[in-house]
Structure formats: C-alpha cells, structure tokens
Amino acid sequence: MNIEQQQSEKEHNFEIDKEGYVYFGDVAIGVLNQQSQYASRYVDNWAGHDNEYPKLGDGLRIKGNSADYHFMKIHKDDIDEFVKRYKEYREING
Secondary structure (H helix, E strand, O other), X not given: OOHHHHHHHHHXXXXXXXXXXXXXXXXXXXXXXXXXXXXXXXXXXXXXXXXXXXXXOOOOOEEOOHHHHHHXXXXXXXXHHHHHHHHHHHHXXX
C-alpha cells in the first residue's frame, strides 16, 4: 500500500470488510463527489449505458456491478487507481 492509499483510507475513514473491500458508494461520495448511481456507470457499463461511459474498472477488484450500485464494492488497494482513471477521463472529456 502506498502513502496515497494510506492517506485516502485514513482521510475518508472507509469501512473495510474482512476481505479488504470498501463500498463503492463511500468512495464515490467521499472522493469523487458523485452519487454512487452516477459514478458506478464508469466502472462497468452494466446498467445499460453502453458506449456512453468508459469501463474504468477493467482489471480492478470489484464486487457486484453498476446495475445494483448500492452493494457494489471495490478493493481498498484499487481505490486510488480507479480514482486516477476517473479523474483523467473527466479532465479530458469533461
């Protein structure tokens, strides 16, 4: 775990389950300043938004899918990578 990951977990005080996963909604609100229903669209396009949103969750440890975003989880060690991808995409595409 790098220093940035430690800071984001500490800063946002995410609840981490025994397998190392965090509710995606906590990350969406706490880091991305987005509601989970909107931020989750960038994970996998499962909720019928094909071709509208990129699949920024490819290769990351994600449990669940954006069709049921309330229960979606992301592994704590993949949070920073997802946030980086999201911010880069938004910076380029608005």
